[in-house]
Amino acid sequence: MKSSPFQLAAFGGAPAFSKPLHVGQPVLINQEAMLADIESVMRSGQLTNNGPRLQEFESAIAKVCRTKHAIATCNATIALQIAARALQLSGEVIVPAFTFIATAHALEWIGIDPVFADVDPETHTLDLKSAEACITSRTSGILPVHLWGHVFRTRELQEFCHERNLRLLYDSSHAFGCQQHGTPVGNFGDAEVFSFHATKFVHAFEGGAIVTNDDSVADRCRRLRAFGIAGLTEISDVGTNGKMHELSAVAGLHSIATMSGRIAANRANRMVYACHCQSLNGLSLLSIPEGNESNGQYLVLTVDEQQFGLNRDQIVSLLRAEGVFARSYFSPGCHQAEPYRSAAPGRHVRVPLDVTETLARTVLQLPTGPAVAPADAHKVGLLLRLLHHHAAEIRRLWSSSEQRLHFHPGDPARPAAPTFAANNIREMVQRDPVLREAG
Numbered sequence: 001m002k003s004s005p006f007q008l009a010a011f012g013g014a015p016a017f018s019k020p021l022h023v024g025q026p027v028l029i030n031q032e033a034m035l036a037d038i039e040s041v042m043r044s045g046q047l048t049n050n051g052p053r054l055q056e057f058e059s060a061i062a063k064v065c066r067t068k069h070a071i072a073t074c075n076a077t078i079a080l081q082i083a084a085r086a087l088q089l090s091g092e093v094i095v096p097a098f099t100f101i102a103t104a105h106a107l108e109w110i111g112i113d114p115v116f117a118d119v120d121p122e123t124h125t126l127d128l129k130s131a132e133a134c135i136t137s138r139t140s141g142i143l144p145v146h147l148w149g150h151v152f153r154t155r156e157l158q159e160f161c162h163e164r165n166l167r168l169l170y171d172s173s174h175a176f177g178c179q180q181h182g183t184p185v186g187n188f189g190d191a192e193v194f195s196f197h198a199t200k201f202v203h204a205f206e207g208g209a210i211v212t213n214d215d216s217v218a219d220r221c222r223r224l225r226a227f228g229i230a231g232l233t234e235i236s237d238v239g240t241n242g243k244m245h246e247l248s249a250v251a252g253l254h255s256i257a258t259m260s261g262r263i264a265a266n267r268a269n270r271m272v273y274a275c276h277c278q279s280l281n282g283l284s285l286l287s288i289p290e291g292n293e294s295n296g297q298y299l300v301l302t303v304d305e306q307q308f309g310l311n312r313d314q315i316v317s318l319l320r321a322e323g324v325f326a327r328s329y330f331s332p333g334c335h336q337a338e339p340y341r342s343a344a345p346g347r348h349v350r351v352p353l354d355v356t357e358t359l360a361r362t363v364l365q366l367p368t369g370p371a372v373a374p375a376d377a378h379k380v381g382l383l384l385r386l387l388h389h390h391a392a393e394i395r396r397l398w399s400s401s402e403q404r405l406h407f408h409p410g411d412p413a414r415p416a417a418p419t420f421a422a423n424n425i426r427e428m429v430q431r432d433p434v435l436r437e438a439g
């Protein structure tokens with residue numbers, strides 16, 4: 001294990017992981033069984049359009065969520081648009097600024113203005129007071145996100161929307177299999193949307209679903225998913241093509257069947273990371289809200305630069321060089337992305353977004369899931385300790401080598417620029433008395 005900052009891969013040492021660890025590495029555990037199912041779909045000749053595997057997958061989703069209806073789609077972005085149309089959202093819809101850009105873009109794409117509210121600093125979910133301050137006569141609904149699978153203040157949100165006659169649609173992309181006080185995600189608001197993208201807790205390569213307990217919303221979603229077709233010759237709405245095909249449904253079924261193993265793997269890794277974080281000043285593992293059962297898919301940390309000695313972006317770069325492909329979701333906040341950033345003042349931003357701004361600078365995600373063994377998580381924890389304990393020397397090395405840091409050979413984010421040669425490090429150490437003493 002590395003014991004000196006000079007051994008760090010960013011400064012020319014060998015990466016700690018030659019095979020990188022990813023945030024959201026896709027897993028399909030029983031590949032042989034899945035391949036047999038794919039073969040059977042291809043033999044059957046029914047490849048898409050509400051086939052038997054899709055129906056089976058929808059039943060499996062509804063069973064996990066304990067909802068009346070599940071409508072599987074080609075991805076969550078289209079599912080959000082279908083659900084927004086089915087709920088007759090229009091004008092403005094309030095969304096948290098701290099989320100994946102798809103939450104906002106899904107609305108913008110169908111001509112609804114997303115208006116950004118701030119989030120709660122402890123759970124990273126929508127701040128109700130901030131949302132309230134965004135409401136105008138054009139507001140038709142609220143689209144909160146169970147970010148990182150966190151389910152928070154659902155009852156207050158429900159009452160809030162009910163009192164104001166607003167629709168409540170949840171972006172639950174991160175929260176499949178999560179529960180709050182025993183109620184599975186899927187039962188909150190008028191409808192909820194899941195993502196089954198390859199990087200998600202349950203995945204169908206690409207995919208999504210709308211779940212609801214409302215029969216008429218479900219009927220409308222089914223029609224809108226397939227061009228608005230209501231019968232053999234009847235077209236009742238402007239629909240889209242949001243269908244999921246049979247091969248995705250097969251993958252989704254296999255993924256659902258192996259959920260419990262992934263929850264166990266995520267819990268084991270969380271315990272390892274938590275042990276390390278406990279003794280590291282300036283690095284905090286984000287708590288799971290009280291009463292939540294989490295799928296554990298996202299392992300989220302916040303960095304206090306003053307206490308840790310390095311900022312979030314430095315930590316992410318140093319870890320990535322080691323083959324620990326940490327992420328900084330969701331930076332920048334949605335309000336800083338186009339077209340929202342350049343829109344007329346007040347159109348999308350009308351309240352302070354201070355928490356979002358802070359989180360966008362300080363939050364990072366570490367790899368977890370079955371592809372990460374607890375021993376790997378421990379190794380990552382030891383790397384974080386090294387970064388913390390030698391933060392001052394690392395900052396010095398960093399400032400003299402910023403343009404020439406080493407990247408992991410497998411890092412898709414690495415630039416084509418030349419890297420920092422080990423010889424240069426030796427020369428620099430010789431020139432700098434503080435580094436000479438440290439190393």
Ligand code: T4K
Binds near residue numbers: 022023077
């Ligand atoms: N709402 C929220 C709150 C969301 O987070 C998302 C999606 C949506 C809505 C929209 O859902 P969809 O329409 O996509 O169903 C990823 C995903 O593309 C995106 O689905 C997800 N959120 C977002 C948070 O993350 P990237 O660009 O960070 O993923 P990518 O390709 O860098 O993958 C992450 C790592 O996983 C890679 O380092 C390598 C590994 N990987 C990835 C893929 C796709 C693999 O090993 N194999 C793979 O096939 O966006």
